[in-house]
Amino acid sequence: MPDRIDLLQGTLDLLILRTLQLGPAHGHAIAKHIQRTSEEVLQVETGSLYPALHRLEAQGWIHASWAVSDKGKRARYYRLTPAGKKQLAAQQSRWQQWSRAMALVLNPQSGGSS
Amino acid sequence: MPDRIDLLQGTLDLLILRTLQLGPAHGHAIAKHIQRTSEEVLQVETGSLYPALHRLEAQGWIHASWAVSDKGKRARYYRLTPAGKKQLAAQQSRWQQWSRAMALVLNPQSGGSS
DNA sequence: AGCTTTAAGTAGACAATCTACACAATATGC
DNA sequence: GCATATTGTGTAGATTGTCTACTTAAAGCT
Numbered sequence: 001m002p003d004r005i006d007l008l009q010g011t012l013d014l015l016i017l018r019t020l021q022l023g024p025a026h027g028h029a030i031a032k033h034i035q036r037t038s039e040e041v042l043q044v045e046t047g048s049l050y051p052a053l054h055r056l057e058a059q060g061w062i063h064a065s066w067a068v069s070d071k072g073k074r075a076r077y078y079r080l081t082p083a084g085k086k087q088l089a090a091q092q093s094r095w096q097q098w099s100r101a102m103a104l105v106l107n108p109q110s111g112g113s114s
Numbered sequence: 115m116p117d118r119i120d121l122l123q124g125t126l127d128l129l130i131l132r133t134l135q136l137g138p139a140h141g142h143a144i145a146k147h148i149q150r151t152s153e154e155v156l157q158v159e160t161g162s163l164y165p166a167l168h169r170l171e172a173q174g175w176i177h178a179s180w181a182v183s184d185k186g187k188r189a190r191y192y193r194l195t196p197a198g199k200k201q202l203a204a205q206q207s208r209w210q211q212w213s214r215a216m217a218l219v220l221n222p223q224s225g226g227s228s
Numbered sequence: 229a230g231c232t233t234t235a236a237g238t239a240g241a242c243a244a245t246c247t248a249c250a251c252a253a254t255a256t257g258c
Numbered sequence: 259g260c261a262t263a264t265t266g267t268g269t270a271g272a273t274t275g276t277c278t279a280c281t282t283a284a285a286g287c288t
Contacts (some may be wrong), residue, residue, distance in 0.1 A: 008212055009123035009244075009275050015219055028235050038215040048276055050237055055275090072285065073234055091179055092220065098122055099213050101152040105129055106206065108151055123275080124245050140267050162245055164268055169244090186254065187265055 004043050012052050014046065014095060017080065017088040020062060023060060026075035027053055061087045126158065126166050128209060131194065131202040134176060140189035141167055149159050167192060175201045 007015075019030050030053075031044040053076075056062045061084035069075040080088065121129075138166040144167075167190075168175045175198035179209050194202070199204040 003211065005208060005211055005215075006124075007276065008216075009118075011122075011216065012275075015216075018220055026235075027237095034219055037219045039218060041211055041215040042219070045277060046235090046237075047239090047278065047280095051275080054237095069234075071234060073236095074284080075235060082140075094119060095216065095220070097117065097119055097155055099216075101119075101155040102122075102125065102129075102209065102213075104153060105148055105151045105156070106132055106209070121245065126244075140266075141268095160266090160268075161247065161270090162247095165244080166230060168268095183265075188253075189266060204270060 004041055007042060007044070007048065011095070012048060013056060014088070014091040015042070015044070016052060016056060017061065017084060017091065020078055020080045020084070021088060022073070024077050024079035026067075026069060026077050028075070029069075030078070059077075060084075118155055121156060121158070121162065125209070126162060127170060129156070130142070130166060130170060130204040131175065131198060131205065132216055134194045134198070135202060138191045138193035140181075140183060140191050142189070143183075144192070152222070170198070174198075174199075 004084070006016065015034050016030055019025065019033050022033075027046075027049055035043050053062070053064075057064055057078070060081055062074050063080045063081050064078050065074050066074060066078045129148050133139065133147050136147075139147065141163055145160075145163050149157050167176070167178075169178055171178055171192070173210060176192045177195050178190050178192050180188060181191045
């Protein structure tokens with residue numbers, strides 16, 4: 001774990017929604033998935049994770065229910081709602097805009113090959 | 115101006131430093147440059163710009179001096195210090211890490227071709 | 229009994245953006 | 259001479275989303 005970096009503020013929702021697109025999961029597993037998939041670069045702290053999950057649930061983008069994990073512990077499983085899928089698409093396109101705009105400023109000559 | 119989006123928190127310093135790499139400029143001009151180069155997607159509000167410039171100056175990454183602009187107004191010109199150049203490089207590489215890590219999570223199959 | 233792992237959660241600090249103002253000097257129009 | 263637009267710098271306060279640090283709890287193993 002050479003270099004882990006703080007999350008970019010505003011991107012956690014997107015990371016969570018995208019993870020849930022692969023299927024329902026509980027908080028702990030979501031955090032681990034993000035961490036593993038990003039090759040340990042992105043680490044989601046529990047103090048960020050749970051408030052974010054509650055936020056997303058309050059907005060109706062994900063839905064929660066209690067169940068039991070593989071390890072036999074009670075866990076709160078989240079899944080995407082239809083509104084959540086729309087939100088995921090919106091946030092994905094917003095990320096595209098960001099990274100394209102940043103690229104334009106960071107290396108102006110290279111036309112942003114959409 | 116179809117769709118402008120809020121800045122990603124933590125990227126303004128990088129945008130400013132990169133702009134100053136092209137040569138000294140005053141605040142107003144820096145903001146305009148970022149806006150134009152990003153094709154109007156990124157807009158820097160004055161309430162973000164000036165605190166950021168003061169921040170960067172306080173850290174010794176940029177140096178300021180009063181001068182007169184083309185339009186004949188007094189303006190505070192900023193230029194990169196040697197420490198600022200190092201900081202720019204560091205922040206550029208951090209942005210690379212971010213966008214690569216995000217890409218890994220957002221579309222897992224495409225191996226991040228560095 | 230005690231320790232580790234899995235899992236959910238809260239409280240409070242902190243940082244960087246935003247909106248909405250205020251201020252000043254120059255140039256232009258009447 | 260006076261109003262208005264343009265250029266340019268700045269502050270105050272709200273908001274938001276991370277973070278660190280801590281708490282709780284149950285299961286499994288020794």
